[in-house]
Amino acid sequence: MGKSTDPVTGSGVDKCLAAIRSMVLSGELLPGQKVQQAALAEALGVSRIPVREALSRLQSEGIVEHKSNTGYTVSRFNSEDLAELYLMRRLLETELVKTADLSRIDVAAMGKLHTEMVAAARAQDPDEFQRLNRQFHFAIFDASPLTLVRQELQRLWYMSDFYRSLYLYELETTQRLVAEHKAIIDVVRAQDSKRLLKELDAHRAGTEKIVVRRLGHRRRPA
Template sequence: MGGVAPDTARRVTSVARVIDELRVMLRTRELVPGQQVRQESLAARLGVSRIPVREALKSLEAEGVMRHEPHVGYTVARLSADELAQVYLMRRALETEVLRALPRLRPDQIAELTSLNEAIVADVDRTDVAAIVAGNRAFHFTMFGFSGLDLVVGEIDRLWTRSEPYRTVHLYDAAGRKRVVREHRRMITALRRGDTEGLVELMNAHRDITVTDLHAALGLPNLAPPS
């Protein structure tokens, strides 16, 4: 019988594990934009060779999360204020189209979103920022997925991934963590009522507050897109 060779399967598993660890390090700001990734240290930390570490870094480079510089190695990609502004401009345009394409959600779909948001509540209570980031992403992309616009949602996913090292800033404030949950509940209410334009307005406000927090935390020029 055919199948994946054991060595290959182990390498794939190791690469996935390194990618997961790097994502946690980015979400918790153990790694920040511009910081170099020490491959030897990471390999020792995870008990793997440098080969899966290098493959994981190449994978994240393809996503725009890491950058490779000759004679330097891999560093966390740093986005300029203009690049961040463009990311949020594209997100606003694409997410608005996706939300307007949503059908009236079924009770089970509303229940799924409610459950995802309540899981975030538990993470907020534990101040588990990495879990909050993952839960927030799961909430939004479950909602986006109900639109059926898979190609557009894929582009939104790419933008979220590229800006993730920056988007965690506002979650280090207790009020910011609670606000995320509260705003999700308002979105669920709008979805239950079939209030598409209300949902779009809530999402715009939800996104723009993150932009404002970034502006304040990083000392960047105003990133908010024109209304």
């Protein structure tokens, strides 16, 4: 495959961003694993320049880390890190829901996403379920005018994508999530922000518990 003649274009960097995020989500790149820039550039048909730019952006999002002697590696989280991440998610998501205009939300579109998630759960397709799940939740958050808060929340979601994907291989768990999503749709339809906050808090707490359990309660090194 020929390499791009304009490797620093936005499309080239975006291509690398999407590819690396997908590799982290699928487990092709595991937490703590070094990112081989030359091999990645070759696989994507680009030069190393957009790969480096993409990795620099992912570093700012907390998805990868950089050390001068080892280069870029996929960030590794422990149970305490994830507890902080979920705390930040709760704070930001609460503000977004409180300021959201629920009448702007396309409930029919959320229902369609819900139907597609049911199919993804039955097909045991965690990548598709994860993609749809993000769209489902941000259909709510996008109804808030707090753009910077929403962008920061997007970063937090990206940081924890791989860890959330761990439980998406469990059919029982995805079925529970789908049932909770149905309840969330009903509350959005009723435009009841207080009930929506309660539903989302319970939903988030349940997924955090599963993620920490799957992580094995690994703690920060002393």
